[in-house]
Amino acid sequence: MFIVLREIACSARTKMRPRTLKFKVGLYVAAALAAAMAVFTVLVARYQRAELIEQASEHVAQVSEVITRSTRFAMLQNQAVYVDRILQDVANQSGIDRVRIFSKDGRIIHSTYPPELGTSVDRKAEGCLTCHQGEKPLDHIPLARRSREFIGTQGQHLLANMSVIRNEPPCAQCHQDAKSKPVLGVLDVVYSLDGMDRRLRASVFSVGGVALSFIVLASLGIGVLVRRLIYLPLRDLETGAQRLAAGDLGHTIPVRSNDELGQLAESFNSMTAALRDAQRENDNWARTLEQKVETRTQELRVAESEAARGEKLASVGLLAAGIAHELNNPLTGVLTFSHLLRKKMPDGSPDAEDMDLVIQETKRCAAIIRRLLDFAREKKPEKEFSDLNQIIEETERIIERPAHLRDIKIRKELDPSLPLVWVDADQVKQVVMNVLVNSQQAIEKKGTITVRTRIAPEPKRADPLTEPVRMVEITVMDTGCGIPAKNLPWIFDPFFTSKEVGKGTGLGLSVSHGIVRAHGGLIEVESTVGKGTTFRVYLPLEPEAGTAELLRDGRAK
Amino acid sequence: MSARILIVDDEDIVVRSCLRILAGADYDVDVARGGAEALKKIDETPYDVLVVDIMMPQIDGLEVLKHAKQARPDSEVIIFTGLSQSETALRARELGAFGYLPKPFEPDEIRLLIAQALAKRRARGERPAQ
Numbered sequence: 210m211f212i213v214l215r216e217i218a219c220s221a222r223t224k225m226r227p228r229t230l231k232f233k234v235g236l237y238v239a240a241a242l243a244a245a246m247a248v249f250t251v252l253v254a255r256y257q258r259a260e261l262i263e264q265a266s267e268h269v270a271q272v273s274e275v276i277t278r279s280t281r282f283a284m285l286q287n288q289a290v291y292v293d294r295i296l297q298d299v300a301n302q303s304g305i306d307r308v309r310i311f312s313k314d315g316r317i318i319h320s321t322y323p324p325e326l327g328t329s330v331d332r333k334a335e336g337c338l339t340c341h342q343g344e345k346p347l348d349h350i351p352l353a354r355r356s357r358e359f360i361g362t363q364g365q366h367l368l369a370n371m372s373v374i375r376n377e378p379p380c381a382q383c384h385q386d387a388k389s390k391p392v393l394g395v396l397d398v399v400y401s402l403d404g405m406d407r408r409l410r411a412s413v414f415s416v417g418g419v420a421l422s423f424i425v426l427a428s429l430g431i432g433v434l435v436r437r438l439i440y441l442p443l444r445d446l447e448t449g450a451q452r453l454a455a456g457d458l459g460h461t462i463p464v465r466s467n468d469e470l471g472q473l474a475e476s477f478n479s480m481t482a483a484l485r486d487a488q489r490e491n492d493n494w495a496r497t498l499e500q501k502v503e504t505r506t507q508e509l510r511v512a513e514s515e516a517a518r519g520e521k522l523a524s525v526g527l528l529a530a531g532i533a534h535e536l537n538n539p540l541t542g543v544l545t546f547s548h549l550l551r552k553k554m555p556d557g558s559p560d561a562e563d564m565d566l567v568i569q570e571t572k573r574c575a576a577i578i579r580r581l582l583d584f585a586r587e588k589k590p591e592k593e594f595s596d597l598n599q600i601i602e603e604t605e606r607i608i609e610r611p612a613h614l615r616d617i618k619i620r621k622e623l624d625p626s627l628p629l630v631w632v633d634a635d636q637v638k639q640v641v642m643n644v645l646v647n648s649q650q651a652i653e654k655k656g657t658i659t660v661r662t663r664i665a666p667e668p669k670r671a672d673p674l675t676e677p678v679r680m681v682e683i684t685v686m687d688t689g690c691g692i693p694a695k696n697l698p699w700i701f702d703p704f705f706t707s708k709e710v711g712k713g714t715g716l717g718l719s720v721s722h723g724i725v726r727a728h729g730g731l732i733e734v735e736s737t738v739g740k741g742t743t744f745r746v747y748l749p750l751e752p753e754a755g756t757a758e759l760l761r762d763g764r765a766k
Numbered sequence: 767m768s769a770r771i772l773i774v775d776d777e778d779i780v781v782r783s784c785l786r787i788l789a790g791a792d793y794d795v796d797v798a799r800g801g802a803e804a805l806k807k808i809d810e811t812p813y814d815v816l817v818v819d820i821m822m823p824q825i826d827g828l829e830v831l832k833h834a835k836q837a838r839p840d841s842e843v844i845i846f847t848g849l850s851q852s853e854t855a856l857r858a859r860e861l862g863a864f865g866y867l868p869k870p871f872e873p874d875e876i877r878l879l880i881a882q883a884l885a886k887r888r889a890r891g892e893r894p895a896q
Contacts, residue, residue, distance in 0.1 A: 537849075541783050544870045546786070
């Protein structure tokens with residue numbers, strides 16, 4: 210009930226709030242209980258009334274019987290005063306409204322209510338009709354029908370019982386014989402039902418009160434039950450659903466019972482858990498995807514710079530061919546005429562020295578152009594199984610002497626178990642030479658160059674789009690000046706050089722890079738300014754799949 | 767009779783260089799400033815040695831070499847080029863060139879090569895049976 214009230218207050222507050230389940234259950238239960246209680250109260254009241262009326266009827270019948278018996282003697286003695294006295298005494302009893310005796314013709318001959326003495330009653334009156342329906346009055350009527358209920362002149366609720374006074378042999382002293390006149394008169398005892406009505410009303414009130422308190426208690430109980438069993442779980446579900454809709458997947462709702470709503474709550478929780486898992490998985494995927502995108506972007510960037518470098522190389526090739534063609538013709542003239550002029554100058558003269566310089570520098574120009582052309586040509590590697598350690602030994606021997614002169618120690622840590630490698634020995638020699646020369650030039654005075662070979666501890670991929678393969682690793686480590694980080698991305702670009710003009714063309718590392726790439730390998734470099742630089746050249750250990758098959762077929766033939 | 771030499775190049779400076787280098791020697795030096803002119807001159811005159819540049823417009827040095835070897839099998843051809851490409855050198859060798867000289871060359875180099883070519887030719891001339 211209190212829920213209903215609260216609900217009404219609530220709906221008054223929110224106005225738009227629709228009638229909730231809580232409200233409906235409360236309303237219907239209260240209405241049903243009220244109806245049941247009303248019916249119960251009415252039935253109880255009617256039953257009680259019937260009971261009381263019956264009791265009253267019996268009581269009045271008994272009183273009537275008592276009067277009949279107690280007045281018998283006075284009647285036989287014809288002592289009307291005694292009869293009156295007895296009637297008066299009986300009528301003094303509480304609840305008795307009046308006692309009266311009708312004569313056979315309907316005249317009131319005795320009454321405890323004096324004003325009506327001597328008056329006659331109409332036979333057609335309601336009270337008389339019980340017996341006087343036909344011509345001949347009924348001789349006998351059953352006890353139950355002898356009493357009648359009616360409303361008195363002053364509005365009192367009355368119950369009257371009529372009993373016939375029969376003509377018996379002893380009556381013959383005063384009355385005619387019994388055969389001609391069997392009934393002498395009627396004794397009418399009128400009983401007031403007002404007391405009974407009061408009791409009945411009080412009873413109805415108390416029953417109604419009990420019923421009302423029952424309804425209140427039952428409503429309270431049902432309200433508590435509805436709240437605990439339905440409202441709270443539903444509210445939990447609603448809150449859960451709202452938070453879920455708002456994206457809060459971490460919220461679980463309490464499982465309050467193991468009934469259907471409890472199961473629903475459990476299902477809801479497992480649904481959120483499943484969603485949570487799904488989201489976590491999604492997040493993981495998104496993260497993985499992000500990482501993949503990141504890696505791919507990185508790889509693409511590398512590929513892009515490779516492509517850019519390749520493009521640069523291609524254009525350098527065209528440029529080199531053009532330059533070579535355009536420059537070599539004039540250089541031919543310069544070289545020829547300076548030689549011819551030089552011949553006319555006496556040896557040792559300043560002019561001769563100048564002209565020697567012109568010749569020397571012209572030759573250097575020619576050499577630069579030749580190297581540029583060599584570089585631009587990009588010779589296809591002619592591979593065969595070669596001993597890498599031997600290649601390194603041979604190359605190292607070439608620079609050993611100039612290195613020694615500059616107090617540079619070359620330390621070799623060559624892996625003797627290194628298998629033969631499928632490379633163009635001349636080109637690899639060029640690479641090793643270029644890297645060694647580079648390292649040597651990085652050392653200003655006194656230092657160490659370490660050359661190491663081994664099989665790379667793990668397969669490497671030459672570029673982001675190829676599968677990793679087993680490679681050999683040539684490490685050239687110097688204790689030179691190092692390369693500033695800002696220069697690292699450019700060191701393999703053609704014409705990039707940190708050496709002063711005239712000391713290098715900036716093609717060595719670029720050529721090396723090109724050769725290593727053509728072999729399906731890669732060059733890595735790490736450097737710390739002031740500490741030194743480490744180049745790692747990786748070359749595939751085995752021929753590419755197609756080549757291997759060709760080789761095998763060739764051998765089979 | 768002095769040896770007849772034809773210089774074939776479209777570049778003035780190269781032609782002039784060659785002329786100056788060979789000026790002191792006892793050679794009869796002629797010049798063609800392009801492939802077409804060279805072919806014409808080869809047909810007209812039996813040169814002992816031809817010095818031909820590879821890169822020329824329209825008719826290039828290899829064409830001239832082919833024609834010379836066809837029309838005058840006795841003459842020796844020296845190829846020079848601004849592009850020192852081994853493929854071209856190899857191809858020239860296949861077509862019967864005597865020598866290959868990358869530009870820029872030193873005066874002595876061309877002198878030596880021409881002398882060698884003439885020596886070879888002379889040697890062949892002494893043994894006509896070959």
